[in-house]
Amino acid sequence: MALARNRRRERTVDYxxxxxxxxxxxxxxxxFLLTVxxxxxxxxxxxxxxxxxxxxxxNSQINELTQLLALEKGSNQDLQDSVANLxxxxxxxxxxxxxxxxxxxxxxxxxxxxxxRIGSMTQELDEQKQVSERALSQVELLNQQxxxxxxxxxxxxxxLQASEEKDRVSQTKIADxxxxxxxxxxxxxxxxxxxxxxxxxxxxEILSDRENIRIVGDRFVFQSEVxxxxxxxxxxxxxxxxxxxxxxxxxxxxxxxxxxxxxVLRVDGHTDNVPLGGTGRYRxxxxxxxxxxxxxxKFLIAQGVPADRLVAAGFGEFQPIAPxxxxxxxxxNRRIELKLTEK
Numbered sequence: 001m002a003l004a005r006n007r008r009r010e011r012t013v014d015y016x017x018x019x020x021x022x023x024x025x026x027x028x029x030x031x032f033l034l035t036v037x038x039x040x041x042x043x044x045x046x047x048x049x050x051x052x053x054x055x056x057x058x059n060s061q062i063n064e065l066t067q068l069l070a071l072e073k074g075s076n077q078d079l080q081d082s083v084a085n086l087x088x089x090x091x092x093x094x095x096x097x098x099x100x101x102x103x104x105x106x107x108x109x110x111x112x113x114x115x116x117r118i119g120s121m122t123q124e125l126d127e128q129k130q131v132s133e134r135a136l137s138q139v140e141l142l143n144q145q146x147x148x149x150x151x152x153x154x155x156x157x158x159x160l161q162a163s164e165e166k167d168r169v170s171q172t173k174i175a176d177x178x179x180x181x182x183x184x185x186x187x188x189x190x191x192x193x194x195x196x197x198x199x200x201x202x203x204x205e206i207l208s209d210r211e212n213i214r215i216v217g218d219r220f221v222f223q224s225e226v227x228x229x230x231x232x233x234x235x236x237x238x239x240x241x242x243x244x245x246x247x248x249x250x251x252x253x254x255x256x257x258x259x260x261x262x263x264v265l266r267v268d269g270h271t272d273n274v275p276l277g278g279t280g281r282y283r284x285x286x287x288x289x290x291x292x293x294x295x296x297x298k299f300l301i302a303q304g305v306p307a308d309r310l311v312a313a314g315f316g317e318f319q320p321i322a323p324x325x326x327x328x329x330x331x332x333n334r335r336i337e338l339k340l341t342e343k
Contacts, residue, residue, distance in 0.1 A: 040118045044097055047125045051090060054132050058083055061139045068146055082138070086131050093124055213242075216321065216337075224271075224292065224334040231280060233291035235299055243296060246338070247303035254309065261342070265300075266311045268337040269293035272330035273317040290314025296336060 062080060100117050214221045227239030235243060250265060257263055269289035282288040293312040301307050322332035 036115070041101075043118075044121060047122075048090075048094070048097070051125070051128060051132070054136075055083070055086065055090070058086075058132070058135055058139070078138075082131065082135050086128060086135070089124070089128055089131075093121065093128070096121065096124075218339060219268075220338040221321075222336040222338070223331065224336060225331070227296070227336060228292055231276070231282075231288070233282070233288060233295045235295055240299065243299050244303060247300050247305050250300070250305055250309075251303075254306070264309050264311050264341060264343050265305075266313065266337075266339045266341055267293045267296045267300075268319075268339070269296075269312070269314045270319055270333060270335050270337065271317050272333045273320070273325065274330065285316040286314055288314075289316050292336060 269292040271285040322329040
């Protein structure tokens with residue numbers, strides 16, 4: 001009986017230790033997977049956090065560059081496109097991470113699949129880092145371009161200030177030269193007035209006994225009847241005598257006037273308002289007055305007066321000094337005027 005009982009014990013198999021070993025192995029595997037998941041989750045969290053910080057800095061720099069350099073819109077647009085692609089890739093990576101998180105939470109997938117996915121995510125993160133580095137390089141290049149532009153602007157501003165200072169100095173010099181010129185011109189005018197006074201004094205002495213020669217203001221006025229026949233422009237003998245006296249006085253005065261004074265004697269011809277018939281030598285009073293002035297100028301030139309010191313002008317009947325249509329008014333308006341002036 002006892003022998004039979006021992007044989008039954010020997011035939012009974014104890015499965016409990018094997019079950020405990022299997023359960024321990026399963027628990028260890030599960031704990032390993034959870035450890036891998038936690039480590040992967042921690043690594044992913046750090047990488048994503050670092051990438052978010054990089055993207056935040058990039059966005060800040062991009063906004064600053066957009067405000068500072070409107071001329072770099074094309075480059076900024078490329079940079080913004082790169083950032084947009086980076087954000088899209090980040091969103092895709094976050095989506096993948098969410099799906100991986102869901103798979104891990106649901107207990108699906110094995111350790112190999114998780115490790116492959118982690119490796120893929122790590123590779124994508126490396127690629128995103130490279131993109132971020134390229135974006136940072138572009139930002140650095142743009143910063144250098146901004147600095148160069150600022151230096152150029154500073155140089156232009158300095159040149160502009162120097163130009164303005166030079167212009168101010170030039171304006172001061174011009175004003176000073178203008179003042180000097182005005183003083184010089186005033187001196188020249190005073191000097192010319194002095195010689196004009198001398199000229200008038202000498203002519204007054206020479207021609208003081210003539211009733212038909214008058215002084216009006218700064219001009220000597222010869223009545224046409226003294227110099228020319230009626231309707232003619234050729235000097236008569238009496239007129240030649242008077243103009244010879246004038247030429248002698250003018251030549252004496254020319255020796256005293258300094259060469260830097262650019263003086264001239266202007267000979268003005270005037271007629272009365274009686275129109276010419278148009279059948280004679282001269283068609284109208286314009287031609288007659290001009291011809292008389294030219295005749296006086298040519299006679300003075302023949303007497304030795306330099307031609308560049310003489311000017312002839314004809315005014316016809318349009319510059320009367322005596323109003324009215326009386327014979328006395330017409331006689332007064334028929335005249336030759338001599339004026340010493342400056343060119």
